[in-house]
Amino acid sequence: MTSLTIIPQKAQRASYLTGQRVAKSKKSHTIWEELMLPAVVEMCEVMIGKEAASQLKSVSLSTDTVRSRIEDMSCDIKSQLVARLQTCHFSIHLNESTYLSNSAQLIELVRYPWNGHIFEDFFFCKKVTVRATDEEIFNILDTFMRETKMKWENCVAVCTDGAAVMTGRKSGVVARIKALNPQIIATHCLLHRQALASKDMAPDLHSVLSTVVFVVNYVKSRLLQSRLFAQLCNKMCAGHDTLLFHSKVRWLSRGKVLQRVFELRTELCEFLKDAKPTTVALLSEPDWIAQLSYLAEVFNILNELNLSTQGGYASILEVSDEIKVFREKTEIWRMREYPELVATTMKILLPFPTTYLCEASFSALTTMKTKFRARMHVENDPRVCLLSIPPRIEKLCTERQANISH
Template sequence: MASSAKKRKSLDYYIKGKKPHSIGESLLKPCILSAAKFVLGEESAKKLSKISLCDSTVKFRIDELADDIKIQVVEKVKHSPFFAIQCDETTDVSQCSQLLVHVRFIGNETLEEEMLFCYPLETSTKVDDILAVLSYFFDENNLPWDKLVGICTDGAPAMIGSRSGFITKVKKKNSLAVGTHCIIHREALAAKTLPVELMDSLNAVIKIVNLIKTSALNTRLFAQLCRDIGADHETLLFHTSVRWLSKGNMLERFSELKDEVEVFLENQMKFNLLALLHSKDFGVSLAYLVDIFEALNTLNRKLQGRQSNIICHYDAIRAFIAKLDLWKYRILNKNTASFPHLDEALKGKELNKNVNESIRIHLDILRNEFLRYFPDIQEERPEWKLIRNPFLTDVSNVPEVLQEEFLDMKHNSSAMDDFNNLSLEKFWVKYLPMYLDLSQLALRVLVQFSSTYLCETRFSTLVLIKSKYRSRMFVEADLRCALSETTPGIKNIVAKKQIQQSH
């Protein structure tokens, strides 16, 4: 067991470490030979020196491992009753567009998620190019289009166009496939709008942060000032529009270092920016912005993560909209208990009428934007109630063709015990053989992706692997080995090898 664990740990280091292929020859092998010579002697070191760890050999082995993983994943997808995909594209360091596709399917008594492929788009990134790459992979690996039940994209016009979008063209191959606009992207878009007064405060913060952060000298001076004062932090944070949490994090850090920022601006004689900090209602507006973006970040984090489903995500969105109604009601009654930073900034004083109106308008805007980006959020879907808890669902809310099967499950005491002890996905997968039609109804919903979270997070790995020093490499094999949850069948790979005989 110990030997097996060591081998697995070594394998994880090589194929999941995302290191350059030359690291074996340039670093690992000299260390191994030096240690072997010291511990085991010259003869053992000579034998070990015959092991090939050059970059071409390492790349060849990575390709073999990736091919084995790919075969395993494709076979599991084929054996699944249905599957769903999420796809997104990004431009790598060599200005080549990479299309990354992840798949979710039924396997090993639950729903599994794996990278399906990562192919470069050699020319344009139009709908036809994306569809051609996907079709090529499906045809090459004999994946059936009629088992594809869901496609999740980032919501770009090329993806969701009603006439010529990617999802529209996929539906021509399977009309039952459901297209989904990434729920995290929609949440981020809904949170963008601000009233003029609050936008002015936000822009003032961004302007001051940029002054300090874009200058190396100012960054060092500000860090030294924070150390001298004994502040909890030494740096401010940049705001990046494309990063989901950055605006809230930037505002929170600025609020924590507001006194230090004032001292720094005064020392640097930036009195115009200092005037912005001392302007009427700036402190109160900043406190509200910190609170509301902290709430939005909390929502965003709930929408992130693996093994999530659209039912849980819609529940989180509904809860947030309900909170907006509560917050608006409290603000109208001059109650700021929902906003701790704002409550502390007021220090018992009554909220200014202008700021009160700005907050009320913003809460109204947020609610309207969420309803615009989630037009179906208020709809009651009977099948979701059934999926969430079949034992609390009335038979009248179940389609007629499934009612008898549903009653069999509802009065199965063992199934009820399993429902209380297993995750939603594991429960429905377990009872798929016993209650086929009912379980398929549930799993067709649960298997669908509601966000492109996996693609977004895996792009970071892609950037790490395909750096400016390895800009010409075909990245799929390395990416598959680094990201896959499937263990390559090393014994099978080795068994197919033939030892080179001496001449």
């Protein structure tokens, strides 16, 4: 009787651990039952024996079980996080994005001090059911705060990407939050601010960028053009055989696009000499080439700055120092003095400097929720996958009775 009890208890704990691994891998809930469990049983039969393999079959890992285990762990992690936030100051980080099936999702991350350290954790992901207005987004936030019995007074800062719905002076989400807590600090993602500042360039340099975009689009707009250009580059022993697309959304692409065009300018002149003689004349002009080289160098330096400010656990002071040093080196922008944010050091360190973590969370969500998993719960899997707080599996096992598999 003892062995019959021990096996299901171990099997239940194993199912929780497996569910946690499935969530962290961002894979479909069916992968374990359809692929991994049969493979593990076969390996166990070969390496250990059939008796040990039969015990593995007692682990319940159906799709519904995996979903249930992930839901249990998500609730447990959420309760731990809320308990922490109810007793300390914190800052929040908001971003709204539309992805699969034109579904708008609101992601919130939170930064808070705990046991002498600062933690950054996924807070929630909620579907925006109607319109992504400032009122709708604020209501989602406020409802969640009230349901979890958290206080806006403990929120010291909110970071957004600078969209009008977030930062509107009279009725934006930040304005509505400040109406509840006027002491909150509102920060605009420093990466977005730097990207906006870099758009302001001299007309001649802007003309060079426009010409580069035109050339890239002309070559890559048709598959035949791209193949012919690649063949020409190979014949001329060029270092690359393709151009890179420029995207205004992904501003890191500009430096790479300009650098690639500069490196392949000779091949481009040869490829375009019959179809675009005017453009070839520009590509051969020394002054134009010098401006192209200058732009490529500047944007590559900006890329290095952007990459150095990305990642987790960066404080607003560190990112500000990175940008300040860059401005002193390049002497492009004037130095600006920033007012003192708050009196205490902790409240200075809590605000999010960039929206990098929200973008990373959306990337993880896009990986999880594909067109084949359209019904996936958008909050439980990301919470188990992204949070630094581990689920209390032993506690969950004792709360849920272990049922013997038949």
